[in-house]
Amino acid sequence: MTGAASLEAASLSPVDTDEERIALFLDYENLAIGARDALGVSFDLKPVLDALAERGRVIARKAYADWSAFDEDRRMLTRGHVELIEIPQRMGASRKNAADIKMAVDALEMAFERDYITTFVICTGDSDLTPLVHKLRELNKKVIGVGIKDSTSALLPPACDEFLFYDTLDGVDIPAASRRRRSGSRGQSAAAKKLAAPPVEAEVDVEPVSERETGDVDELAVRVAQTVAGLERSSNGTVLASTVKRALLRKDPTFSEADYGFRAFGELMRHLADRNVIELAEGSAKGDPEVSLPSHGGETEAFALLGSVVAAERAKGSPAHLSGLKNKVRKVQPEFSEKKFGYGGFLQFAKAAATRGVVTLGWDPDDDDYVLDVPSG
Numbered sequence: 001m002t003g004a005a006s007l008e009a010a011s012l013s014p015v016d017t018d019e020e021r022i023a024l025f026l027d028y029e030n031l032a033i034g035a036r037d038a039l040g041v042s043f044d045l046k047p048v049l050d051a052l053a054e055r056g057r058v059i060a061r062k063a064y065a066d067w068s069a070f071d072e073d074r075r076m077l078t079r080g081h082v083e084l085i086e087i088p089q090r091m092g093a094s095r096k097n098a099a100d101i102k103m104a105v106d107a108l109e110m111a112f113e114r115d116y117i118t119t120f121v122i123c124t125g126d127s128d129l130t131p132l133v134h135k136l137r138e139l140n141k142k143v144i145g146v147g148i149k150d151s152t153s154a155l156l157p158p159a160c161d162e163f164l165f166y167d168t169l170d171g172v173d174i175p176a177a178s179r180r181r182r183s184g185s186r187g188q189s190a191a192a193k194k195l196a197a198p199p200v201e202a203e204v205d206v207e208p209v210s211e212r213e214t215g216d217v218d219e220l221a222v223r224v225a226q227t228v229a230g231l232e233r234s235s236n237g238t239v240l241a242s243t244v245k246r247a248l249l250r251k252d253p254t255f256s257e258a259d260y261g262f263r264a265f266g267e268l269m270r271h272l273a274d275r276n277v278i279e280l281a282e283g284s285a286k287g288d289p290e291v292s293l294p295s296h297g298g299e300t301e302a303f304a305l306l307g308s309v310v311a312a313e314r315a316k317g318s319p320a321h322l323s324g325l326k327n328k329v330r331k332v333q334p335e336f337s338e339k340k341f342g343y344g345g346f347l348q349f350a351k352a353a354a355t356r357g358v359v360t361l362g363w364d365p366d367d368d369d370y371v372l373d374v375p376s377g
Contacts (some may be wrong), residue, residue, distance in 0.1 A: 015365050020056025020119045020142070023110055024048075025103050026082070027124035028065035031166070032073060034125055039167060043073065045080045046147055047124065047171035051164055051302070056119060056145070060104060063352035064099045097128075104132045106361060111139050122160075125152035133159040163253040167356045197286050217260050221277045222270075222339040223248070228278055228291055229342025240283050278342070299341045303358045305333055306350065310359050310372045322350060322361075322370035 033148040035043040045071075052058050061082040067074050074084060085106070087099045097258045109121060116148045117181050119137050122129060125147035133143050133156070145152075147166045157163035166172060227247050245265050248255045264269040266287065276298070281290040313320040326346045330336050338349035350372060354361040357375060364371045 015235070018023050021117050022052055022056045022058045022121055022144075023060040023114070023117045023120045023121065023123045024052065024058050024062065024082075024105055025062040026061075027032070027099060027103060027122075027126060027129070028063045028070065028073070028077075028194075029099065030051075030124045030126050032065075032070060034151035035166065038148050038150040039172075041173070043083070044172070044200075045077060047169040048164075048166070049080065050171060051146075051169050052121060052144075058121075059117070060110065060114075062103075064103050100126065100128050104129065107132060108135060111136055119144060121146060123147070124261065125156065127153035127155040129143050130155050130159050144215055157254050160253045161194070164256075165254065168256065168259065169284070217271075220260055221272055221275065222337055223251075224272055225277055225293060225342045226339050228293055232292065232342075238283070240285075240293065241280075241291050242288050244269075244291055253291065293342050301336070302341065302349075303353045303356060303366065305329060305336065306353050306372075307358045307374060308332075311374045314373060319364070319367070320346060320372040321364075321367060322372065325372065327352075 012035040012285045026045075037190065049058065057198065060087055061080070062337040063077055063082045064087055066087050067084055085102060087102065107122070107340060111120070119142040121144045122133060130153075133145070136143050137159075143159075145156055145163040145195045147156065152165070153272075168175065170304055183364050205238040209249060224244065229370045230238060231243060231247060235243075256266050257263075257268040262271065266289075269278065269280060269291065272278050276294055277360055279292050279294050281292070283289045292319070306325075306329060309325065309332060313325075313328070326338075338346050341349070343349040343352065347370065350359065350370070352360055352373075354360050358376055360373045362371055362373075363369075
């Protein structure tokens, strides 16, 4: 046994240790039924393998199901060198739970016995496997999830380091009828939300990425600027594009630049640099530039806008309370957002303006609010 282990370790030595080594686990019944019911297609493993090939080397492939129900699929998976794990035929939830338990046990066993495996790919939309994801991450393993968008539990993607929706992978062809049906149901849902929304002037949270069919590049620009600002505050060194990408994935494991119409993350970075959202400089490694926020990038004009709104309020003889002030700024410039400049909130933006002497900022205990004013003189 010891000799076999030594032989196995020796055989691994020539492999590039910087390369991600991936173990792939498929909850096949969940995937096949999800693809059939939600997308109107048969599940195809190749788009998944192609996506993983961009991330590392897949060295273990296991799929779990009662294979008597998936005869054609079994041949497709065998051609893809997938080990088929038979789950004895049972009724209803018992069979489903048996597959989940077996997959979780095998994944954890592999995590302990094969420490050279760096990444586990869990292909399922089932929230029952969320504890497995947590445990693998506790063992310092990277976890990538793969699932069908309409049949994936909302609990699963945030638990992963990265989550890929099968629907959006290259090579997945969804029939036009299925696309129309899905977009129609989304349109009805959006219309219902719009009718139900109260006509109040308030700051609205951004819709989660997983609920958008196409990405809002303006919203993404804000998110990137915030991320770069946070990395600059927490990092002693330079911020690289690869670091920004990892941070975006930690914030939202479903993030993909392809959802916003970009072929690569570098293309997205260059687009944002052209819009003066960020600045790029040559990094230590080719293709991984340094990223920073522009020295000005409209920030000076934004501070001046805030100062003018505060001055207008004071000219009316009323105090300029922080509460509601952002809406007054937006009445002058509707597209205003402090997040474009990397600030986490309007208070932080107001404090920065005060630091630069554009306004004064103080706490009023009587009004229980911050009050802004223009500097005297």
